[in-house]
Amino acid sequence: MxxxxxxxxxxxxxxxxxxxxxxxxxxxxxxxxxxxxxxxxxxxxxxxxxxxxxxxxxxxxxxxxxxxxxxxxxxxxxxxxxxxxxxxxxxxxxxxxxxxxxxxxxxxxxxxxxxxxxxxxxxxxxxxxxxxxxxxxxxxxxxxxxxxxxxLVDRMLLRGRPGVPAALNIGGIANLTCLPANGPAVAFDTGPGNALLDAAVRDVTSGRLGYDEDGALAAAGRVREPLLRRLLDEPYYRLPAPKTTGKELFHPGYLRRVLDGFGSPAPQDLLATLTRLTARTVADALRPLGATEVIASGGGTRNPVLMSMLREELPGGAVLRTSDALGLPxxxxxxxxxxxxxxxxxxxxxxxxxxxxxxxxxxxxxxxxxxxxxxxxxxxxxxxxxxxxxxxx
Structure with missing residues (x-):
């Protein structure tokens, strides 16, 4: 059919x-x-x-x-x-x-x-x-x-792959599915994928741009560690799976509240910090699962800065590739x-x-x-x- x-x-x-x-x-x-x-x-x-x-x-x-x-x-x-x-x-x-x-x-x-x-x-x-x-x-x-x-589809696709494979989708919200070595499959939303990044780009460009094309803004900035720590204080990241989230939580108003008290970081620094947030929260979610291979998909895979940060953050030398390698665009x-x-x-x-x-x-x-x-x-x-x-x- x-x-x-x-x-x-x-x-x-x-x-x-x-x-x-x-x-x-x-x-x-x-x-x-x-x-x-x-x-x-x-x-x-x-x-x-x-x-x-x-x-x-x-x-x-x-x-x-x-x-x-x-x-x-x-x-x-x-x-x-x-x-x-x-x-x-x-x-x-x-x-x-x-x-x-x-x-x-x-x-x-x-x-x-x-x-x-x-x-x-x-x-x-x-x-x-x-x-x-x-x-x-x-x-x-x-x-x-x-x-x-x-x-369910991830589980069917990953079954039989060596090690501990995981599928990651980076859309507005990032989600993963992992097949641990022992026990059933695990899946949940890790947190923002592109949601906060896109909100920040629209804000700093007064709506002229909708996203950070090729991660250009983030590449020109540096991560502001105090801001990153504040972002990582979000309670959602510590909730047990199964869990889901969306723009009901990670929306432009959320970002404005987090930035309150941090002044006005340079747009490039803000984008670099938010890109690192996505990479860090995904890696933190995968770490306790022992993932050895991460097969990524979604719009976030087109951001080379995000993919580079994700490779840096992934635990234990886990291999990162896109689903194109499996024949699925x-x-x-x-x-x-x-x-x-x-x-x-x-x-x-x-x-x-x-x-x-x-x-x-x-x-x-x-x-x-x-x-x-x-x-x-x-x-x-x-x-x-x-x-x-x-x-x-």
Whole structure:
């Protein structure tokens, strides 16, 4: 089956579409994913502004939530149509849409709700394909964190690799999955990936720039150790896994509060310090797990200064490489992961890893919106897949 995975991360700058051909092998024990390509399109400027205003800690109205749900859904739908035509030859059988996370309700370490916008009916109407969406709430209802859901796909991808492999995704928030030598897989959000970096860049450039391209600002600065220590005092870093976070915590107002009393550090120094914060918190999270290999993906992998700092910080000489080395493009890994999760849902198979999210058990994730043809669900494989192999087109 050709599946399109749609994703917009916590940086909310663009929508990504990754197409894959997914095949069941070994009586269901293995999934084979052949990447067919990725396309991406930025959110329209006024939609991005409206989304930025509505996100925490800002306030909004139900009317604006309704408008955003439709506008984001239509943006996803337009890209899905393109992906079907350009990547699947018009033969896509399923669309899996993560949507746009706008709120993740966490209190006392427990998640009570999570909201992703991007009405799937627009995608189904435009493509004629069935659409799996709203992946996270079922895991939350079962007592889980609802994230990182890619941990199931990471676990399948890492299984059988030597040593203690870990997968790291650096988006607005950074998350990891690790397969310790003894015991079950572990997954959680480590803290900010690009969230505070992007907020700082927008602030120091008065909105002219949205991110530190190639880490140029950070490369020209030096780490301010007192500020770094203050940033590292954040209690979230010391919470036990499973744990998740988002821009409900790591937003521009948070950064302004941390900077209070530190004067106005040079923009380059601020970016160097925040880049070191991301690298340090990721490494601190991996250290007790004994990771020997870290396979990174996400927008943060395009920042050479962040990747260099991460190599310096990683414990015990752990090897850092991107998921491209495994045949899975780093820029599209999460979109491909949700294509896999959508495939599992359509076949009635669980899409969460309870030991990673904290859910009471395996759950079939998401809601299914029928496409333009009568909905016929395929039969489930004889067993749930345990491994994922990446094939060549």
């Amino acid at each position: 050709k599946v399109i995975g749609l994703m917009s991360g916590t940086s909310y700058d663009a929508v990504d579409a990754a197409a894959a051909e997914v095949t069941v092998q070994d009586g269901g024990g293995t999934l084979r994913l052949v990447p067919l390509g990725m396309i991406s399109t930025p959110y329209e400027a006024d939609l991005r502004r409206a989304l930025a205003v509505a996100l925490p800690p800002g306030s909004t109205t139900l009317a604006e939530v309704c408008r955003l749900d439709t506008r984001i859904g239509r943006a996803f739908a337009r890209l899905a149509v393109r992906a079907d035509a350009e990547l699947c030859g018009g033969r896509a059988g399923l669309v899996a849409s993560h949507g746009q996370t706008v709120y993740h309700w966490v209190e006392g370490g427990r998640v009570y709700g999570t909201l992703q916008l991007g009405q799937p009916a627009w995608i189904a109407e435009a493509t004629g394909c069935p659409v799996v969406s709203d992946f996270r709430p079922r895991d939350v209802a079962a007592g889980g964190q609802g994230a990182p859901l890619v941990s 780093a820029a599209a890994k999460e979109a491909y992961a949700f294509a896999v999760l959508g495939f599992l849902t359509l076949h009635g198979l669980p899409g969460n890893a309870p030991e990673c999210t904290g859910a009471a058990g395996p759950r079939v994730l998401g809601s299914l919106t029928p496409g333009g043809r009568p909905l016929r669900l395929p039969s489930a494989p004889a067993r749930a897949p345990r491994s994922l192999v990446i094939g060549r087109p």
